[in-house]
Amino acid sequence: MANRRRRNTAGADEIANAIHRMMDAMQPVAAPPRVMIPPVRPVTIEDFMRHKPAKFTAKATPDEADAWLCECEKIFRVIECTEAQKLNFATFLLVTEAEYWWMSMQQQMINRAEEVTWANLRTRFLEKYFPDSAKHEREAEFLTLQQGSLSVQDYVERFEYLSRFYSQTVTEEWRCRKFEGSLKHELRRFIVPLRVREFPTLVEQAKSVEQLEMGPSRVNRT
Known part of the structure; x- marks a missing residue:
């Protein structure tokens, strides 16, 4: 009789432990703490000008035009510009006759349904100031x-x-x-x-x- 009671008690304990384990498993897992990622600040013209890029005039020699373009592209890589920012920042540096050239070229591109993008500006710039x-x-x-x-x-x-x-x-x-x-x-x-x-x-x-x-x-x- 005593042995039967001990077996019954042991069986009850095992069932109780199994129930506890099931209850623990059903408890919601605590979510890991959220890491706050600071928002990325957009690149501004001030960020670009901080690198002191040179203005570009139509009087530049082909070597100077090539050097100006290379310098702009180097700054673009450093501050991680978008294509739209590259277009805006580069055209901001065009002055006097170079600025007038771009205003005319931009209108021509629009008239022939050509996208006004940095890539197309770069192509037109080289055609004008550093041709084949x-x-x-x-x-x-x-x-x-x-x-x-x-x-x-x-x-x-x-x-x-x-x-x-x-x-x-x-x-x-x-x-x-x-x-x-x-x-x-x-x-x-x-x-x-x-x-x-x-x-x-x-x-x-x-x-x-x-x-x-x-x-x-x-x-x-x-």
């Missing part, structure tokens, strides 16, 4: 570029700028051969035998040879 003829001139200059009286640093800067307009595929080896082949003779005779085929390394080697051959004072005066 300017690109071809810089490509031709790149192919005939020689260091001449330039310091290695000035030669590197011109080389890298003009190489952007070369229309053919450029390998690292070809780039190095073109660079070293256009160095002045007193540098080239030391650089070519090294057979350097990594452009940054080649540039540093040329600068080192220049300093050894000419001395720091003469390099700085060049």
Whole structure:
């Protein structure tokens, strides 16, 4: 009899425990605390102008037009502009004849049902101020570029700028051969035998040879 009571008690305990577990499982799970994400503040013209972009006038040379456009696009990336903001901010910088050109061009785009977007402004801007003829001139200059009286640093800067307009595929080896082949003779005779085929390394080697051959004072005066 005692054994039967103990078994009944144990069974009741198991049933009670099972009921408690079921009740616990039915309790609502507490939601994790909400993380408050601050609202993203829209980019303003003040944010753009804080980077001191230059005004653009129609008197700019093709190189200056290219540099202005590159500078604007760099700022756009930094402050994460939308396409609409790029259009508004860039046209804000157009002054005098460039502004008049854009007013006329914008009307033409509307008349021919062309979207007035940043991408289309960029295309029209390049057609006007950095046309294909300017690109071809810089490509031709790149192919005939020689260091001449330039310091290695000035030669590197011109080389890298003009190489952007070369229309053919450029390998690292070809780039190095073109660079070293256009160095002045007193540098080239030391650089070519090294057979350097990594452009940054080649540039540093040329600068080192220049300093050894000419001395720091003469390099700085060049």
